[in-house]
Amino acid sequence: DVKVTQSSRYLVKRTGEKVFLECVQDMDHENMFWYRQDPGLGLRLIYFSYDVKMKEKGDIPEGYSVSREKKERFSLILESASTNQTSMYLCASRPTGNSGANVLTFGAGSRLTVL
Amino acid sequence: AQRVTQPEKLLSVFKGAPVELKCNYSYSGSPELFWYVQYSRQRLQLLLRHISRESIKGFTADLNKGETSFHLKKPFAQEEDSAMYYCALLGGNEKLTFGTGTRLTIIP
Numbered sequence: 001d002v003k004v005t006q007s008s009r010y011l012v013k014r015t016g017e018k019v020f021l022e023c024v025q026d027m028d029h030e031n032m033f034w035y036r037q038d039p040g041l042g043l044r045l046i047y048f049s050y051d052v053k054m055k056e057k058g059d060i061p062e063g064y065s066v067s068r069e070k071k072e073r074f075s076l077i078l079e080s081a082s083t084n085q086t087s088m089y090l091c092a093s094r095p096t097g098n099s100g101a102n103v104l105t106f107g108a109g110s111r112l113t114v115l
Numbered sequence: 116a117q118r119v120t121q122p123e124k125l126l127s128v129f130k131g132a133p134v135e136l137k138c139n140y141s142y143s144g145s146p147e148l149f150w151y152v153q154y155s156r157q158r159l160q161l162l163l164r165h166i167s168r169e170s171i172k173g174f175t176a177d178l179n180k181g182e183t184s185f186h187l188k189k190p191f192a193q194e195e196d197s198a199m200y201y202c203a204l205l206g207g208n209e210k211l212t213f214g215t216g217t218r219l220t221i222i223p
Contacts, residue, residue: 031209033211035213040124040215041215042121042201042213042214042215042216043159043201043213043216044213045211045212048209048210050209058210059212090159092159102147102164102205102211103149103161103164104151104161104211106158106159106160107158108158109158
C-alpha cells in the first residue's frame with residue numbers, strides 16, 4: 001500500500017558529486033514536494049511542483065534543482081554536493097482540489113551523507 | 116510571510132498525565148493548520164487538521180485565531196504517543212510550512 005516511493009533510503013556521496021534523488025507516486029497527484037529534515041530545524045521546503053514541467057522554489061532552493069517530466073515522478077538534483085547538504089530528504093505529494101485534499105503523503109525518506 | 120513556531124524541542128511527560136504541545140503561527144490570511152507525527156522508524160503522517168475538528172488517538176487541537184495558536188492536547192498520555200510532532204500551516208500560496216518539531220517522550 002506504499003504510495004510515495006523514494007528510490008534510495010541511504011546514499012553516501014563525495015563532495016562535488018552530482019546526486020539524483022528520485023521520487024515516484026502512484027496516486028495521480030498533481031502536486032509534489034521535496035523537503036529536507038534536520039534536527040532542530042524541522043522540515044524545510046526545497047522545491048515543489050504543481051504540474052508536469054512546472055516547478056516553484058521553496059524556502060531553501062540554493063544548491064538544488066528539480067525535474068518533473070512525468071506526473072508521477074519528481075527528481076531532486078544536487079549539481080555539486082557539499083557537506084552541508086548532508087540531511088534526510090523527504091518527498092511528498094498531494095492532489096489539487098477541495099480543502100479535503102490538502103494533506104501530504106510522505107515517502108520514507110532518503111538519508112544522504114556527503115563526505 | 117508565514118511562520119510556525121513550536122517553542123519546545125523536547126517534552127517529557129509521565130504516562131497518564133496530560134500532554135500539551137504548543138504551536139503558534141504567523142500568517143496574514145486565514146490559514147489551514149495541521150499536526151503531523153513521525154513515530155520511530157515510520158513515515159511522517161498526518162495526525163489531525165483543524166478543519167476536521169476530530170479527535171485522533173485521543174488528541175485534539177483547537178485553532179485559536181485570537182492567540183494565533185493551534186496547540187495539540189491529550190488528557191492522558193500513553194507510551195505509544197512517544198514520537199516527533201510537527202505543526203504545519205498551509206497558506207494561500209499552496210505552500211505548507213512546518214515548525215521545527217517537538218520530540219515527545221512518555222515516561223512509563
